[in-house]
Amino acid sequence: MRFLTILLAGICCVQISWAQKTGHVNYSNLGIEFDLPPGWTGQEGDGMLVVGNPSVTGGILMMVHAYSLQELIRETRNGISEGEGNNLQLASEVARLGDHAIECQLSGVLNWQPAYAHMISMENPHGMGITILGISDQGNFDPNFFQQLCRTIYQSVRFKKPVKSQQSKEWETALANARLTYMDSYYSGGYGEGAVGGGYSTRITIDLCGGKYFKYRMNDQVSAGGASSTAMNSSQGRGQGTWEVMDNAAGGSVLVLSFHNGEVLMHDIGYQNDELYLSGERYYLTRGGEYAADCP
Structure with missing residues (x-):
């Protein structure tokens, strides 16, 4: 179950005695x-x-x-x-x-x-x-x-019907019709005579359209020995699902991507030093030119 993130640190082996929330x-x-x-x-x-x-x-x-x-x-x-x-x-x-x-x-x-x-x-x-x-x-x-x-x-x-915070409302406005891009790569030239290098390159783009649908693309290249394989998950029609910004239990905002196949991705939204983070990973927010969201 993807919505379960178990970070127990021995919950089954210790007795808990916190006094944060009661009743x-x-x-x-x-x-x-x-x-x-x-x-x-x-x-x-x-x-x-x-x-x-x-x-x-x-x-x-x-x-x-x-x-x-x-x-x-x-x-x-x-x-x-x-x-x-x-x-x-x-x-x-x-x-x-x-x-x-x-x-x-x-x-x-x-x-x-x-x-x-x-x-x-x-x-x-x-x-x-x-x-x-x-x-x-x-x-x-x-x-x-x-x-x-x-x-x-x-x-x-x-x-009950949740009361959405002003912060989450502002994030929905800020993210509408924007493209979010994550990039990561690593390459190694190999070691020793005859060694073959390898590495990987990951690029994820999420187009958050104003109609509350999104398009999600992941292009993963894994190279070894000169060969490479590419997997692309491309969007069709009015996207692969719907998106919204909700409040999380800690009082922050979370981007919720609900795919048509039932899968749900939830990313805590962070912003520091003029940089956008989703679940701790740096994403670039763009709107214009070749980096604009594909939202016809």
Whole structure:
């Protein structure tokens, strides 16, 4: 599931004792509110809320996403894989929970350690949905306990139409009909007699059209031994999906690219020293001439 970014640093092996958020939690910028059970506290970070209890080994991860219910079902069946040592796969059927949520159990490894999880994921008709993931290690995972814990939070979730911040509105205006370009390359001449060099060149362009559709192109060249291969993902018609700028849980702005095939890319927007960054990567914003967005 691409919307899950698991950066646990041993959540299954330690007891969490933060005191940042307790009781009723209201993210009005996302249109999401819910209640944390008594004794449980949350800490924001890395686009998620990590919820823990000093007496429980393990915890709860709460993350937002932009999937519909059918997309959630498909992505959940694909499991969760985020880098080496983090892989969770289905350990039960994907069950419907009400009209707008799914529920399942997962098993696998986190930080290379055996782990189990109970997951509830909800779609939101007004915007960002939410995933509730209860995780513990192999020796401390009680499926009934974590199911009840996740369901308690789930039953308290309320969705409303989000209130978009002035910052995100301004970003939508600033990015409309602009081209965003990312470039990176590396080449090596090789070492020693007869050695063959190699390298790579990456160029990504995102045209954000005023009609809220986008065109996404990626040209990846990988060369070795004088040979090269090129893959181009070209746009057609009115683009490959729709885009918007939304508020994230940390109060910043995020560019959301929703592809027609159901894939969603979410990039935190940053700006410093007159330079634009998407998820920490430098992008060039252009409008005119040969570098203008392809938005007829």
